Amino acid sequence: MEIWVSQDYQSLSQKACGMIEDEVTRNPAAVLGLATGSTPLQTYHEMVEGYRRRSVDYRHISTINLDEYVGLGEKDPQSYHFFMKKHLFDKININPARTYIPNGLAEDLEDECRRYELLIDQIGPPDLQILGIGQNGHIGFNEPHTSFKSETHMIELAESTRKANARFFESLENVPRKAITMGIQSILKSKKILLLASGENKAEAIRSLLEEPPSEDMPASALCYHEDVTLLVDKEAYKKVEYLRGDE
Numbered sequence: 001m002e003i004w005v006s007q008d009y010q011s012l013s014q015k016a017c018g019m020i021e022d023e024v025t026r027n028p029a030a031v032l033g034l035a036t037g038s039t040p041l042q043t044y045h046e047m048v049e050g051y052r053r054r055s056v057d058y059r060h061i062s063t064i065n066l067d068e069y070v071g072l073g074e075k076d077p078q079s080y081h082f083f084m085k086k087h088l089f090d091k092i093n094i095n096p097a098r099t100y101i102p103n104g105l106a107e108d109l110e111d112e113c114r115r116y117e118l119l120i121d122q123i124g125p126p127d128l129q130i131l132g133i134g135q136n137g138h139i140g141f142n143e144p145h146t147s148f149k150s151e152t153h154m155i156e157l158a159e160s161t162r163k164a165n166a167r168f169f170e171s172l173e174n175v176p177r178k179a180i181t182m183g184i185q186s187i188l189k190s191k192k193i194l195l196l197a198s199g200e201n202k203a204e205a206i207r208s209l210l211e212e213p214p215s216e217d218m219p220a221s222a223l224c225y226h227e228d229v230t231l232l233v234d235k236e237a238y239k240k241v242e243y244l245r246g247d248e
């Protein structure tokens with residue numbers, strides 16, 4: 001795993017954006033795996049800026065998102081569909097027909113999971129997968145004890161995850177209890193992975209990822225089995241790690 005330690009969230013986001021832009025410049029038809037949550041927000045804002053200022057061209061790319069809440073449709077402001085449109089898709093010249101996110105309103109959710117996994121194989125796998133990390137080490141919505149062999153599936157959200165995400169909802173009661181997520185095996189299919197972590201509240205997850213042996217207790221530790229992972233952290237998220245391997 002290659003590790004980059006940035007001064008702060010802003011420089012982390014610029015670096016992440018630069019890596020995405022390099023990928024798209026090298027391969028204009030790149031498939032990007034995208035994440036939601038607070039962490040990639042500034043990266044997406046930087047991409048929008050880059051599109052405006054440097055004319056980065058997203059016309060031929062495809063995107064595959066990690067997850068979606070069960071029960072929320074694309075018009076729901078708390079859905080990940082809505083998030084992606086608002087923060088990225090509506091602001092760059094991406095082809096909306098080539099943006100893929102699980103359908104949280106599907107009548108047959110098991111069938112939707114199978115369909116999405118097939119889609120990852122057909123459209124993808126992503127050339128570059130962006131990931132955030134939960135405080136409990138989750139990637140996508142794969143909570144602790146999810147099998148490293150899992151493909152796209154439905155999960156019950158951990159209470160700690162519902163509480164962490166309640167800030168996006170009116171109240172904790174409104175946070176869905178289930179989600180569809182790409183599995184850990186689905187994520188590991190990606191050619192390259194960029195894991196982003198910012199802030200002190202991720203420091204314990206990053207310490208555990210780097211210092212403990214891989215275990216299904218810590219979903220992100222499955223990334224140790226992938227040969228091309230870059231961890232981009234800021235100093236706050238890195239502060240519990242006892243050794244410093246690099247800085248910008």
Ligand SMILES: O=P(O)(O)OC[C@H]1O[C@](O)(CO)[C@@H](O)[C@@H]1O
Pocket residue numbers: 035036037038039040067131132133134135138139140141161165
């Ligand atoms: O970036 P945040 O908001 O801290 O979230 C971390 C992770 O949690 C999720 O939002 C799911 O709870 C992931 O999509 C994200 O990668």
